Amino acid sequence: MATELKPCPWCGNAPDSEASTMDRDEWGTGCNSECSVHAYVWAKTQEEAERLWNTRTDPQRDRLVETLRGLVEAMPQETCDQDCTPENCLRTEARALLAEEEKRHD
Numbered sequence: 001m002a003t004e005l006k007p008c009p010w011c012g013n014a015p016d017s018e019a020s021t022m023d024r025d026e027w028g029t030g031c032n033s034e035c036s037v038h039a040y041v042w043a044k045t046q047e048e049a050e051r052l053w054n055t056r057t058d059p060q061r062d063r064l065v066e067t068l069r070g071l072v073e074a075m076p077q078e079t080c081d082q083d084c085t086p087e088n089c090l091r092t093e094a095r096a097l098l099a100e101e102e103k104r105h106d
Contacts, residue, residue, distance in 0.1 A: 003050040009060065011035035017050055029053040061101075068098055 005015045008031035017029040020042070029049040030040030041056065043049040075091040086093040 003047070003054065005029065005050060006054050008033070008035055008037070008039065009056075010037045010039065015053060017046055017053075019046075065098065065101055068094055072098060 003017075005017065007013060008015055011031060011033060013031060013033040013035060015030050016032045017027065020026040020028060026042045026044060027046040027049040028040045028042050029046075030053060031038060041049055041052040043052055072091060072094045075094070077091075084092040086096045
């Protein structure tokens with residue numbers, strides 16, 4: 001059964017999975033469209049190449065999470081009181097969003 005492949009994180013197009021045309025016994029999965037990045041992952045089997053493609057990091061998500069983490073750390077702790085909730089405290093809301101995002105990608 002074919003693996004459902006995630007779209008290219010740079011252009012959003014559907015990736016391809018193909019055997020190497022060189023003298024290597026490898027499979028490549030990646031973006032072969034008009035994308036300027038032409039990102040590919042290579043492995044010994046098609047299944048492994050597709051798994052690697054689908055588990056790669058998303059650079060935009062990583063940058064967003066790191067920025068949010070930096071903002072949370074920069075916010076003074078003393079602005080929070082014991083009644084903080086995500087609805088009434090920006091720091092608590094940001095921490096909840098970070099925890100939720102990290103849980104989704106574990």
